[in-house]
Amino acid sequence: MRFSQRTNWNTEESELARAHRMRVQAGLPIADLTASNPTRCGFAYDEGLLGALANTIALDYDPQPRGSLRGREAVCRYYADQGVLVEPERVVLTTSTSEAYSFLFRLLFDPGGELLVPQPGYPLFDFLAALEDVRLKNAPLVYDHGWQIDPEGFRRAITPQTRAIVLVHPNNPTGHFTKPWEAEALGALCREFDLSLIVDEVFLDYRFLGAETATSFTAGLEGVPVFVVSGLSKIAGLPQMKAAWLVATGPEAEKALDRLEVIADTFLSVNAPVQCALPAWLEGRKEIQGQIQERVAANLEELDRQLGALPIVSRLEVEGGWYALLRIPALETDERTVKELLESGVWVHPGYFFGMADSGWLVVSLLGPGREFSCGVAALVAYLGTHQGGNGSAKLPQGSL
Numbered sequence: 001m002r003f004s005q006r007t008n009w010n011t012e013e014s015e016l017a018r019a020h021r022m023r024v025q026a027g028l029p030i031a032d033l034t035a036s037n038p039t040r041c042g043f044a045y046d047e048g049l050l051g052a053l054a055n056t057i058a059l060d061y062d063p064q065p066r067g068s069l070r071g072r073e074a075v076c077r078y079y080a081d082q083g084v085l086v087e088p089e090r091v092v093l094t095t096s097t098s099e100a101y102s103f104l105f106r107l108l109f110d111p112g113g114e115l116l117v118p119q120p121g122y123p124l125f126d127f128l129a130a131l132e133d134v135r136l137k138n139a140p141l142v143y144d145h146g147w148q149i150d151p152e153g154f155r156r157a158i159t160p161q162t163r164a165i166v167l168v169h170p171n172n173p174t175g176h177f178t179k180p181w182e183a184e185a186l187g188a189l190c191r192e193f194d195l196s197l198i199v200d201e202v203f204l205d206y207r208f209l210g211a212e213t214a215t216s217f218t219a220g221l222e223g224v225p226v227f228v229v230s231g232l233s234k235i236a237g238l239p240q241m242k243a244a245w246l247v248a249t250g251p252e253a254e255k256a257l258d259r260l261e262v263i264a265d266t267f268l269s270v271n272a273p274v275q276c277a278l279p280a281w282l283e284g285r286k287e288i289q290g291q292i293q294e295r296v297a298a299n300l301e302e303l304d305r306q307l308g309a310l311p312i313v314s315r316l317e318v319e320g321g322w323y324a325l326l327r328i329p330a331l332e333t334d335e336r337t338v339k340e341l342l343e344s345g346v347w348v349h350p351g352y353f354f355g356m357a358d359s360g361w362l363v364v365s366l367l368g369p370g371r372e373f374s375c376g377v378a379a380l381v382a383y384l385g386t387h388q389g390g391n392g393s394a395k396l397p398q399g400s401l
């Protein structure tokens with residue numbers, strides 16, 4: 001068989017993945033500091049959630065390329081709750097934020113077109129872009145008492161092939177909310193180089209106390225085509241429901257929507273019962289959001305409490321999202337550190353998964369159950385302390401989870 005070049009991936013299991021699989025198979029304890037699936041983190045979901053799928057309206061199949069009006073109106077109410085007016089005509093329902101990206105890439109890019117992506121950032125972009133023949137160009141975020149974009153770095157990365165900039169608000173994994181001055185700077189670049197702005201707001205509702213209030217980009221940026229993507233996987237903690245959307249704003253949004261409608265009509269991928277259930281799931285989001293917010297805040301506090309004993313490690317400032325970034329001494333590669341941590345019973349992401357350097361960075365998920373999180377951080381602190389000449393025990397005690 002002759003395969004396409006775009007799927008010419010190295011699908012061999014990585015050394016880290018193999019080590020993790022073998023530890024799981026051996027039945028050894030692992031404190032998971034990479035948790036990203038809220039349905040497996042011990043939150044109390046309303047058992048009636050699936051009842052919303054039994055609406056008999058869905059027995060009548062009325063295919064609407066942009067999604068049902070009821071579903072799109074529910075998305076508009078979500079933005080109205082944040083004081084932003086969005087018209088249902090501007091909304092297209094999709095099965096996931098990833099699918100929304102794929103629709104936008106088909107809308108905006110010809111093969112070889114370039115997308116600017118802030119680094120560090122969400123690793124799935126590599127695959128989402130490659131599958132649509134989009135080339136990624138990284139634009140660095142800088143850290144100086146908090147993260148910020150570097151408008152000049154973005155400018156330098158722009159070429160005649162650049163079609164769009166993507167912005168994750170707040171960013172995964174840095175937890176950085178785009179500030180008004182940054183939005184203005186990116187807007188100016190988009191106007192100057194005729195680019196669209198794709199804004200990913202899946203973590204918009206997860207803001208730590210003290211972080212500046214951040215608004216949705218559906219309010220638009222003067223003269224810039226802005227496409228906002230979001231969905232239930234984070235907003236309502238329901239990744240399994242496969243319900244998401246995009247909102248098109250700015251100049252020529254109607255033309256863009258006409259084309260998006262054809263793309264969506266080709267697949268009609270969002271199933272009818274899910275579209276019927278979307279209003280109830282979105283309305284119920286506060287219940288699960290409250291639990292998640294409480295969890296990530298408590299875990300962040302616990303992380304800081306334990307790191308207090310280890311001044312060689314610093315936790316970077318974070319404003320929102322579900323992750324925290326740790327700066328560790330760059331004495332060996334993070335791959336090796338992560339492997340040794342796994343042998344101590346803690347599973348954590350190396351920063352290079354998210355585009356950081358190969359050495360000196362770990363990404364910790366704050367989503368997992370408190371006890372497991374606390375044990376994992378204890379083992380991490382003990383390991384890093386030991387490797388700095390301390391005498392902490394780096395092993396996760398058997399049965400501690």
Ligand SMILES: Cc1ncc(COP(=O)(O)O)c(C=O)c1O
Nearest residue numbers: 096097098122172202231233244
């Ligand atoms: C920044 C960001 N965007 C999009 C997604 C994917 O969302 P969905 O499940 O709706 O495809 C994720 C998932 O982790 C994410 O972190």
